[in-house]
Amino acid sequence: MERGGRYRTHDLDEPTSDLEKYAREVMNAMIREGIPPTPSNFDAWFDKLLDNKPVPFRKRILKLLELEDGDDDNQGILEQHLKEAFSNIKKFLQHINLLYKNLRHLETVVEKRSFEADAIADQSAMTNLLEAMKKDIRTMTSIIKKDASELKEIYTATTDLVQDVQEHAIYDDRYGVYKKNYLLRKMAQEEKLIKEFHHESTLMLVRTNEEVVSRLKSPKIQQLVLRTVARLLLKTSRRSDTIAHYEAGVFAILMKHTSLENARLAADRLKDLVSNTNFFVGDEEIMLDVDIGIARIDLDRSTEQTIVCALEALDIAKKVDESCGICPQDVEI
Structure with missing residues (x-):
């Protein structure tokens, strides 16, 4: 660095590092072949000419390029995490569905015990209690049914979304x-x-x-x-x-x-x-x-x-x- 905080630069006509010299070589080759120097074309020719270089040189250049490649797999990782998240949501909804079934089973059990209680003579207090319990359970069941219907809609929408993500995903995590x-x-x-x-x-x-x-x-x-x-x-x-x-x-x-x-x-x-x-x-x-x-x-x-x-x-x-x-x-x- 020069005095005054300014960075010293070398003459652009005289590349010094291996990477600079090679980049100049790639550009010259593209110009000779009449290839437009777009970023995409330069990237392809950069790799193409590198195939013909000695192994030690290729390793040096590729090691430098590794610094730029850290985010290349972010798309695949993001999609994989998204799939895992939806998988967890599916499991969560399945557990809710199981809870609903268990509550329905509880209702059946209570009704069975109520029928048995009705068969016992002079059990008016018990009968009143069971009737009140049955009423509460019917109310709760009505609420659960409503929630279950909403959960089903959410489950269907989530399943469709997961399918849509899978169809539009660009990364196959089975093979990388x-x-x-x-x-x-x-x-x-x-x-x-x-x-x-x-x-x-x-x-x-x-x-x-x-x-x-x-x-x-x-x-x-x-x-x-x-x-x-x-x-x-x-x-x-x-x-x-x-x-x-x-x-x-x-x-x-x-x-x-x-x-x-x-x-x-x-x-x-x-x-x-x-x-x-x-x-x-x-x-x-x-x-x-x-x-x-x-x-x-x-x-x-x-x-x-x-x-x-x-x-x-x-x-x-x-x-x-x-x-x-x-x-x-x-x-x-």
């Missing part, structure tokens, strides 16, 4: 990735960006190999394997990628500013990582394996058609001795 609805929204957004800026992006689908799944008889083990696959995808992906659970154990990665060739390289890295992952079911060791299918984000196809194309590539992956299958339409191109 996004949901299908968020993936579709991001794909539609990316299609608009491609139309405007003419860059390439790719969709990758990943599914656990059928031979591996067939050896897993326990649903709990199958779920554990899917969570493992999701963690591997998060580990190998770039920050600008969108990772989601599409459906039925199929995961999707929207890879912005990524050509088919670069997507192949990403599939190679994922395959290598998966091949070194194993787990035990009892005494049996099982090596994890996945099938990978990739397709271009093509403006001549709808979002749904691109997904279908990637699913076709996923089926092709089972038949070819390569790291991934390619959408037949994209192979022709």
Whole structure:
């Protein structure tokens, strides 16, 4: 700091830190390729060029970026807490419902004892007391019925709200990735960006190999394997990628500013990582394996058609001795 409390700055034409030099390199590369330097594009290219850097350099840069990523999971955590809160409300209402049933049972018991008391001769005082008690209980029951009706309405409204939250939630807490609805929204957004800026992006689908799944008889083990696959995808992906659970154990990665060739390289890295992952079911060791299918984000196809194309590539992956299958339409191109 200089005298007078002013901070000393260096010449903007002479970047000094690794991060500044790399940011300059990213910007220059975007300008050479004619990519508009929007924040979204810069973020994608920042990750894209980082893949080709030496491992020590990548680690230094990623360590710096970790300081900015502290709030990335807030959306998922918030949704998870919201679900838990509604779950507690549901349990609370269930207990109230049980209390109501117990009070109704109490009414039945009192009426039974009143009938028995009526059978006893010369018990006028007892009868009067029981009649008064029955009157009080009928009044209380009327109030409880009214409250129960209101509780039922609240319960129904809360249930509908929980369902609405689940349908609009973007985070799948089973696997720690996004949901299908968020993936579709991001794909539609990316299609608009491609139309405007003419860059390439790719969709990758990943599914656990059928031979591996067939050896897993326990649903709990199958779920554990899917969570493992999701963690591997998060580990190998770039920050600008969108990772989601599409459906039925199929995961999707929207890879912005990524050509088919670069997507192949990403599939190679994922395959290598998966091949070194194993787990035990009892005494049996099982090596994890996945099938990978990739397709271009093509403006001549709808979002749904691109997904279908990637699913076709996923089926092709089972038949070819390569790291991934390619959408037949994209192979022709």
